[in-house]
Amino acid sequence: MGTPKNIPYGRQSIDEQDLKAVTDALTSGWLTTGPKVAEFEQAVARMSGAAHGVAVNSGTAALHCAMYAFDLQKGDEVIVPPMTFAASANCVAYMGATPVFADVDPETLLIDPAEVEKKITPETKGIIAVDYAGQPCDYAALRRIADKHGLFLAADGCHSIGGSLNGEKVGSLADITLYSFHPVKHMTTGEGGMAVTDNSEYDRRMRIFRNHGITADFRQRDGWFYEMQDLGFNYRITDFQCALGLSQLSRLPEWVARRREIAAMYDKEFAVLDGLSPLGKLKAAKHAYHLYVINLEGENRSDKRKAVFDYLREHGLGVQVHYIPVHLHPYYKETFGTHEGLCPVAENAYDGLISLPMFPLMKNEDVMRVVETVKAALTEVSVR
Numbered sequence: 001m002g003t004p005k006n007i008p009y010g011r012q013s014i015d016e017q018d019l020k021a022v023t024d025a026l027t028s029g030w031l032t033t034g035p036k037v038a039e040f041e042q043a044v045a046r047m048s049g050a051a052h053g054v055a056v057n058s059g060t061a062a063l064h065c066a067m068y069a070f071d072l073q074k075g076d077e078v079i080v081p082p083m084t085f086a087a088s089a090n091c092v093a094y095m096g097a098t099p100v101f102a103d104v105d106p107e108t109l110l111i112d113p114a115e116v117e118k119k120i121t122p123e124t125k126g127i128i129a130v131d132y133a134g135q136p137c138d139y140a141a142l143r144r145i146a147d148k149h150g151l152f153l154a155a156d157g158c159h160s161i162g163g164s165l166n167g168e169k170v171g172s173l174a175d176i177t178l179y180s181f182h183p184v185k186h187m188t189t190g191e192g193g194m195a196v197t198d199n200s201e202y203d204r205r206m207r208i209f210r211n212h213g214i215t216a217d218f219r220q221r222d223g224w225f226y227e228m229q230d231l232g233f234n235y236r237i238t239d240f241q242c243a244l245g246l247s248q249l250s251r252l253p254e255w256v257a258r259r260r261e262i263a264a265m266y267d268k269e270f271a272v273l274d275g276l277s278p279l280g281k282l283k284a285a286k287h288a289y290h291l292y293v294i295n296l297e298g299e300n301r302s303d304k305r306k307a308v309f310d311y312l313r314e315h316g317l318g319v320q321v322h323y324i325p326v327h328l329h330p331y332y333k334e335t336f337g338t339h340e341g342l343c344p345v346a347e348n349a350y351d352g353l354i355s356l357p358m359f360p361l362m363k364n365e366d367v368m369r370v371v372e373t374v375k376a377a378l379t380e381v382s383v384r
């Protein structure tokens, strides 16, 4: 028997159909800003139940485009959860505005609408909800708050593409929804992202912003004239990336279904195991399971997490921790005066979190190996 192979926490799936799609695009004559970009935008928007899609070269760029579309100004405040990747809050800082952290629900680790209400000031302009791990937030409650205070509602759906809430698709639950197509996500374009929206003015503004603030696309500039109307960026994505994205999108439903099967296997095994609990689920939500997160219970959770994490890594599982609460990063402390104790629920949860391997190519025996290794880790750590 050789050493068992490593199982990462996430991995892309690339097949022959993807390779053909990319090589066809590479030889089509359009490398960027061509027909595959528009086709990909329309396909993702349709799948999301939204009217428009703006494809860009990362999820972070999509978040930045959305903040521009909302016309965020210096001094404005935007409410964000701390339990997310830094980009969800950084996009607010890019605009010279201030991210204000509202704590999460202890069961689901999704932004807590009651905490959002507490953080509203006359400067608040909007809310960015993050569908942590792949579970849509309580958008009905967030919408009520947004409407009451005249705020925008953005959904960071980088974890939740393919999910839904009360039968309504992720992509149709907020004013603008953002996706990432990084390789660890549900589907990939290498690097890439998209903003989807029903609002044609947001769509127009995001298209301008991703192209330096210039009004016309390159292909429309038959002559020499174009106009830069605002300061934008080059956030364009290539045609061959979008060709890959289109090919991947065709397999998204089966991939999300497989993620749910894997989660159900983990849930069943962990339900009878002492010492850890999976995250809570909203009844109304259909989870897309970008991540499968466990929370260690008991005393000294931080030390226990380190020991379990190290054990799992030593035994070939590429586990991760999602996330160090954003407000605890030095940049946030120094720039926005955030500090320990600001979001106690997220800080307490962080001490015990571990993300286990979760990707559609995992076989049932891989899932069971993860389960057995976690069980062994809990026993080892408790006897140490």
Ligand SMILES: Cc1ncc(COP(=O)(O)O)c(C=O)c1O
Binding pocket: 058, 059, 060, 061, 084, 085, 087, 088, 130, 156, 158, 159, 179, 180, 181, 182, 192, 193
């Ligand atoms: C919740 C969340 N938001 C935003 C991003 C940024 O996406 P990208 O890496 O494509 O820029 C990520 C990626 O890790 C993410 O997990």
